[in-house]
Every structure is written in structure tokens, then in C-alpha cells.
Amino acid sequence: MKIGVMAITVLKNLVKGPDTIRYPSQPAKVTEATRGHLVNRIEDCTFCSLCQMHCPADAIKVSRPDRTWTLNQFQCVICGCCVSYCPKDCLLIEQTYLPPTTEEIIVTLIGPDEEKPEEQRNGGNRG
Numbered sequence: 638m639k640i641g642v643m644a645i646t647v648l649k650n651l652v653k654g655p656d657t658i659r660y661p662s663q664p665a666k667v668t669e670a671t672r673g674h675l676v677n678r679i680e681d682c683t684f685c686s687l688c689q690m691h692c693p694a695d696a697i698k699v700s701r702p703d704r705t706w707t708l709n710q711f712q713c714v715i716c717g718c719c720v721s722y723c724p725k726d727c728l729l730i731e732q733t734y735l736p737p738t739t740e741e742i743i744v745t746l747i748g749p750d751e752e753k754p755e756e757q758r759n760g761g762n763r764g
Contacts, residue, residue, distance in 0.1 A: 672715040681727035688719035704748040
């Protein structure tokens with residue numbers, strides 16, 4: 638009886654066609670839940686390191702003194718933990734996929750210089 642069930646399944650699959658698509662020759666369907674790649678709007682980043690602390694794949698490195706934010710895209714599993722913990726909402730997951738590659742991609746972003754209050758720029762002298 639098991640052979641009969643298997644034969645029916647095989648015949649259904651032959652008639653129906655494949656469930657998979659021919660990616661990347663045919664584009665993948667993009668939905669609201671699609672997780673493509675991580676993006677940082679570095680001009681809004683405060684380099685608080687919360688994204689680094691909550692990244693389960695250890696793919697993010699943040700240096701507050703150097704004002705750099707680094708992402709190892711091969712380690713990133715696009716889980717969204719960093720996005721949910723970012724207090725400034727500067728991290729987001731784009732729905733587009735990056736092209737396939739066999740090389741490790743490490744993205745380092747350098748933030749703009751921190752604005753200093755007027756008193757600090759003048760050395761605390763007024764007048």
C-alpha cells in the first residue's frame with residue numbers, strides 16, 4: 638500500500654511541475670516579509686553598540702571612538718534583532734537581495750564627525 642501512495646505522489650508532482658523557481662535567472666517574488674539585506678543610515682547612528690550586543694551571529698562591530706560601524710554580510714543571518722533594538726531606527730532590512738558571491742563581504746561605514754556644542758569648540762571661553 639505504501640508503494641501506491643508513493644506512486645500517486647510522484648504522478649502529482651510530474652503533472653503539477655516544480656515548486657521552486659529558477660533563481661537568479663528568474664527574479665524571486667518579493668513580499669512584505671522578504672528579508673533581503675541589512676542597511677544602516679549612518680548619519681542617524683549614535684554608535685551605541687546595542688545592535689552589536691544583540692546580534693546572535695556576531696556579524697556587527699561598532700567602534701564609538703572611531704565612529705565606525707562594520708557588518709560582515711557572510712555572518713549576518715538577517716534575523717532583525719539589531720533592527721528591533723536600534724534606538725534611533727537607523728537600521729532597516731531592505732527587501733532586495735544582494736547578488737550572490739563566493740567572497741566574504743565586509744561593509745564598514747564611517748559616521749559623520751560629532752557636532753560639538755559651541756562652548757566646547759571655544760574651549761569654554763565666553764565672550
